[in-house]
Amino acid sequence: MDFKLSEEQELIRSNMREFAAKHVDPIAAEIDENSRHPAEVFQKLAEGNWLGIPIPQEYGGAGADRLTHVIAVEELSRSCASTGFTLSAHVDLACTPILLFGNDQQKAKFLTPMAKGENLGAFALTEPGAGTDVMAATTTAALDGNDYVINGSKTFTSNGPVAGTYVAFAWTDKEAGRKGMSAFIVPRDTPGLRVGEHFKKMGLRASQTSEMIFKDCRIPKENLLGQPGQGVQIAMTTFDHGRMGIAAQSIGILQAALDEAVQYSKERIQFGTPIARHQAIAWMIADMATDLAAARFLAYYAAWLKDQKQPFSKEAAMAKLFASEAAMKHTTKAVQIHGGYGYIKGAKVERLMRDAKITEIYEGTSEAQRMVISGNVLR
Amino acid sequence: MPEMIACFKWVIDEAYIRRGPEGELDLSSVNYKISEYDRNAIEEAVRLREAHGGSVIPVTVAAPEAAKGVKDALSRGGDRAFFIADEAFHDLEPSQTAAVLAEVIRSRIPHDLILCGEGSGDLYAQQVGPRLAEHLEIPCISFVQKLSIEQGRLIAERKVEEGLEVVAAPLPALVTVLPDINVPRIPGVKDTLAAAKKPFVTVKRDELSGKYEAHLATLLVRATQMERQCERFGTQPEDVARFLESLRKKGAIGQKGG
Ligand SMILES: Cc1cc2nc3c(=O)[nH]c(=O)nc-3n(C[C@H](O)[C@H](O)[C@H](O)COP(=O)(O)OP(=O)(O)OC[C@H]3O[C@@H](n4cnc5c(N)ncnc54)[C@H](O)[C@@H]3O)c2cc1C
Numbered sequence: 001m002d003f004k005l006s007e008e009q010e011l012i013r014s015n016m017r018e019f020a021a022k023h024v025d026p027i028a029a030e031i032d033e034n035s036r037h038p039a040e041v042f043q044k045l046a047e048g049n050w051l052g053i054p055i056p057q058e059y060g061g062a063g064a065d066r067l068t069h070v071i072a073v074e075e076l077s078r079s080c081a082s083t084g085f086t087l088s089a090h091v092d093l094a095c096t097p098i099l100l101f102g103n104d105q106q107k108a109k110f111l112t113p114m115a116k117g118e119n120l121g122a123f124a125l126t127e128p129g130a131g132t133d134v135m136a137a138t139t140t141a142a143l144d145g146n147d148y149v150i151n152g153s154k155t156f157t158s159n160g161p162v163a164g165t166y167v168a169f170a171w172t173d174k175e176a177g178r179k180g181m182s183a184f185i186v187p188r189d190t191p192g193l194r195v196g197e198h199f200k201k202m203g204l205r206a207s208q209t210s211e212m213i214f215k216d217c218r219i220p221k222e223n224l225l226g227q228p229g230q231g232v233q234i235a236m237t238t239f240d241h242g243r244m245g246i247a248a249q250s251i252g253i254l255q256a257a258l259d260e261a262v263q264y265s266k267e268r269i270q271f272g273t274p275i276a277r278h279q280a281i282a283w284m285i286a287d288m289a290t291d292l293a294a295a296r297f298l299a300y301y302a303a304w305l306k307d308q309k310q311p312f313s314k315e316a317a318m319a320k321l322f323a324s325e326a327a328m329k330h331t332t333k334a335v336q337i338h339g340g341y342g343y344i345k346g347a348k349v350e351r352l353m354r355d356a357k358i359t360e361i362y363e364g365t366s367e368a369q370r371m372v373i374s375g376n377v378l379r
Numbered sequence: 380m381p382e383m384i385a386c387f388k389w390v391i392d393e394a395y396i397r398r399g400p401e402g403e404l405d406l407s408s409v410n411y412k413i414s415e416y417d418r419n420a421i422e423e424a425v426r427l428r429e430a431h432g433g434s435v436i437p438v439t440v441a442a443p444e445a446a447k448g449v450k451d452a453l454s455r456g457g458d459r460a461f462f463i464a465d466e467a468f469h470d471l472e473p474s475q476t477a478a479v480l481a482e483v484i485r486s487r488i489p490h491d492l493i494l495c496g497e498g499s500g501d502l503y504a505q506q507v508g509p510r511l512a513e514h515l516e517i518p519c520i521s522f523v524q525k526l527s528i529e530q531g532r533l534i535a536e537r538k539v540e541e542g543l544e545v546v547a548a549p550l551p552a553l554v555t556v557l558p559d560i561n562v563p564r565i566p567g568v569k570d571t572l573a574a575a576k577k578p579f580v581t582v583k584r585d586e587l588s589g590k591y592e593a594h595l596a597t598l599l600v601r602a603t604q605m606e607r608q609c610e611r612f613g614t615q616p617e618d619v620a621r622f623l624e625s626l627r628k629k630g631a632i633g634q635k636g637g
Contacts, residue, residue, distance in 0.1 A: 007447040011454060011571050014412070019565050048567035062568035072568075 009068050016072045019048065020079035028080040031206035032351050035198065037162050038206065041083060046117025050076075051087065055095055059107050060115035066241075067303040070248040074299075077252025078259075081355035082206035084252055088245030089158045089207075090114070093363075094121020094167050097183065097238045101226035110165050110185050119164025119188075123242075124154040124212050125235055132368050134181075134235065139214060141170035141182060146221050148172075148184060150192070150214040156362070160210035161198045164188045167238075168212070169231045181231030185223045192217030203354030240313045242363045243320035244306070247299035250323035250359045254292045257327070257334035257352050261285055265337055281337055288330040295323035314376040321369035324359035331356040380433035381491040381528060381550070383424040385457065386480060386511070387417035389441050389448035390501045398602040411444075413451055416496025419556050422563040423526060424494050425456035431528055434458040436488060440479045442469045454566040454574035461488060465584035473506035475591045480507070481514030482589050483582055492533070493553040497522060508555035518548040524559040 005013070023041050031038050045051050053069040055061025069091060077084025098111040098121075114121050130136035139152025150170050157166070166186040173180035186193060196211030226234050262285060265276035275281045298319035305312035331353040335342035342349045360366045392412045397405040413421070424435040437452035438461040439445060449462045463483055471479070484490065493515075495508035505521075512519030525536035533552050537544040538559070566574075608629075612622045626632045 007450055008571050008575055010447065011451055011566070011574075012568055014410070015565050015567075015571065022565070048565065049569045050567070053568050057569070062572065064568055064572055068568070 005067075005071075008064070009071060012064070012068055013071045013075055015048075016050070016075040017078075019044070019050075020076050020083075024076065024079040024083055028083075028206075029346065029348075029351065031080070031082065033205075033345075035200060035205045035208075037086070037208050038083060039162070042086070042117065042120065045087065049117075051090060051117035051120075052095060052115030054091065055099055055111065055115040059099065060112035061095075065303075065307040066244065067300060067307055070244055070299055070303045073245050073248035074252040074255070074296075077249040078256045079252075080206065081249055081253050081352070082204050084249045085204060085207050085245075086120070086159060086162075088242065088249060089123065090120045090163075092242040092245040093123035093158075093238055094163070094165060096241045097123075097167050097225060097234050098185065100237060101183070101230065101234050102185075105222065106185060106225065110187075114165055120159050120162055121165045121167065122157050122159035122163035123238065124157045124160070124166050124168040126154060126156045128153065128155050132365060134232065135178070137169065137171065137181070139168075139170040140174070141172050141184060143172070143221070144218075147218045148221060148224065150184065150186070150217040150219065152214050154212040154214075156199075156209055157195075157212050158207055158209050158362075160195050160212055161208040166193075166212065167225065168214070169235060170214075172228050172231075176229055178232045179229040181235075182228050183225040183231045183234040184219060185225055186217070186219055190217055190219055202357065203351070204358045205354075239363055240316050241306070243316040243369075244299060244302050244312075246359050246363050247295065247302070247316070247319035247323040250320075250327035250356070251292065251295050251299055253327045253352050253356050253359070254288070254295060254323070254330055257331045257349060257356075258285070258288050258292055260349050260352070261288060261334045261337045264341075268339075275337070284333045284337060288333060291322075291326040291330060295319070295326050298322055314373060317364070317369045317372040317376075320359075320363065321366055321373065324356075325366060327356040327359055328353075381427065381431055382433055382489050383427060383435050384484060384488060384490045384493045385417070385421040385424040385435060385437045385452070386493065386495045386507065387421060387437055387439050387448070387452055388414045388476075388496075388499045388501075388507075389439060389445035390414045390499055393500065396602075398604070402601045402604070404600055404602055411448065412500075413448055413455075414496055414500040416498060416500070416556060416558055418455065418496075418563040419558050419560050420494040420496050421452055421455045421457065422561045423554075423556055424492075426561060427492070427526070427528060428456070433491070436460060436490075438480065438484070438488070439463065440468055440471060440476050442466060449579055450571070450574045451566075453577045453579070454570045455563065456570075457574075457577070459577060460579035461582060462579050463582045463587075467584050470597075471591075472593055472595050473502065473504045474510060474594060477507045477510035477514060478589055478591055479587065480511050482587055484511075485515060487580075487582075491550045492528075493517075493551070495553065495555045497555045497557050505555070508553055512553035515551075515553070518552040519555070520546055520548055520552065521555045522557055523554050524557045526554060526556070526560065 049062040052061030053064045054066045057063040073088045141148040141150045172182040194213040198208040198210045268275045302312045302315035302319045334349040392410045395409040399405040437457040440463040443464045449460050498505040509519050520535045522537045523535045524538045527534050533548045612618045
């Protein structure tokens with residue numbers, strides 16, 4: 001057993017920490033307030049190969065392992081969960097399925113520019129009537145000569161308004177059930193694709209989320225990802241990777257909450273002593289630090305399994321479930337530790353608490369994770 | 380095309396130092412980093428290489444744990460590195476570091492220019508650069524905030540007490556840089572991965588001929604404690620008198636007539 005990160009992983013962590021402190025911390029409150037996508041930060045992330053960490057160099061990525069990517073998402077999310085998630089959605093939800101299921105031409109044409117950061121990717125599965133119940137989707141793709149014609153609408157597409165490449169899901173054969181949905185690569189400028197305005201959200205406000213409307217949207221047959229009918233499998237495999245990203249995001253949020261809580265509780269004096277000396281506060285911090293360590297081990301373990309080419313689906317779901325619930329629980333405590341000051345805009349913990357909530361919802365709600373995990377355990 | 384050496388020190392990241400209960404330094408959970416100004420030295424060498432070609436060779440004298448620092452330096456643009464490493468090289472004095480560097484550089488590393496940070500993040504003794512130049516008998520230009528090579532000569536802008544001084548020197552020369560000289564770039568992911576594959580030479584203590592004895596003994600290291608106090612004073616003459624009296628009482632200024 002070896003709990004030590006490699007020297008490269010440690011260096012990459014401190015480089016991302018430095019990057020985030022320099023380029024993201026100063027704007028995090030502003031982009032939250034204005035729901036703004038920090039394009040200038042993504043330009044710089046692209047220059048440092050941060051937008052394709054686990055993608056092989058032959059496809060424009062950095063060629064590092066998954067664990068390194070998880071560490072980078074964590075450190076970036078520690079400064080801004082929206083920015084960390086935008087990166088995770090791009091890599092985990094869009095680059096990854098093309099890497100795993102795409103053919104050589106698709107990897108050259110779509111993955112390579114994405115992994116270089118020339119355009120961002122997005123993943124469009126959820127529909128107004130189909131969230132947890134993926135099979136309730138109604139979007140269809142009909143083969144017409146050498147094209148597929150897509151009709152229907154997607155919602156809650158992260159990176160929707162800012163992406164250049166979408167991985168979208170539609171029925172090619174509704175009768176075939178789980179084997180009837182297919183995945184497609186849809187470039188942004190495709191006629192018939194309309195990207196909606198981005199939603200105003202409770203938290204994660206700098207991440208852009210929108211509807212996507214497909215109206216007789218015609219894409220060439222070559223843009224089918226994987227085989228016809230492989231869509232559900234592609235979506236589930238993609239989620240296995242994305243959940244490590246959400247776990248990493250949650251850990252970043254949790255670390256930031258702990259940093260804030262430690263600092264504030266040492267400085268704030270009540271009853272003549274720093275509040276950290278009151279046992280009630282100290283114990284909150286103990287629990288926070290403990291859950292953070294546990295969440296981090298779970299997430300790193302899932303990524304390590306992936307890097308060892310071992311099954312990691314259950315572990316990724318556990319990491320996502322545990323880390324996201326810990327983030328929500330302890331950001332609430334971090335606000336508590338700040339008292340009234342934590343409830344005021346401008347306090348970082350206020351943003352952390354709003355940002356934490358989404359981690360329990362997307363890429364499978366906590367309930368959905370428990371279904372995956374219990375399904376695995378009870379098999 | 381200039382061969383450039385960038386000397387760097389692998390130091391404790393001060394953000395991780397904590398104060399123990401007795402005022403001692405608690406180093407139990409510290410991280411290490413390349414001393415800040417040495418990052419500027421490496422960056423400046425990389426910039427000069429971008430303009431003039433040549434190569435950049437990071438060099439450090441350190442304990443073996445600093446291997447990660449060698450990778451870090453290579454990820455910042457070094458072509459190949461020298462790692463002068465030994466258990467005995469924990470906490471070297473500046474005079475020892477300079478003498479060890481001099482022996483290795485003189486015997487093994489051809490050079491046109493040596494860059495050092497003005498001082499290290501831990502001791503900030505500002506001695507290694509000038510001492511090293513003295514050992515090698517080459518010109519030393521300190522406090523440099525702008526540097527260029529023109530027709531084979533160094534042109535350096537020095538920040539001196541009152542204003543600027545622009546000096547020229549023939550190569551080879553040694554320069555110690557201030558942080559204003561550049562903004563070190565943050566290595567990208569590929570830079571870090573590529574660094575692991577770049578060559579470096581490890582030099583051990585027993586390959587050196589000098590004795591390098593210590594001259595200083597550290598008796599005690601203690602954390603200082605800063606206490607903040609707050610008192611309010613008005614702007615009337617009697618308030619000013621009260622303000623001065625208060626400062627005297629605290630020993631912040633001398634006694635009357637004293
Ligand atoms: C900010 C944001 C970003 C998103 N990004 C993306 C994206 O990039 N791409 C994408 O495709 N989707 C995205 N989503 C969609 C997200 O994945 C879904 O919101 C999520 O899967 C839940 O679906 P739903 O909202 O329809 O809730 P529902 O599925 O309607 O669930 C409502 C509640 O019922 C529970 N529930 C549902 N079914 C069961 C069951 N069988 N047993 C027990 N409980 C159940 C749920 O856990 C939840 O508590 C995003 C959502 C948000 C809010």
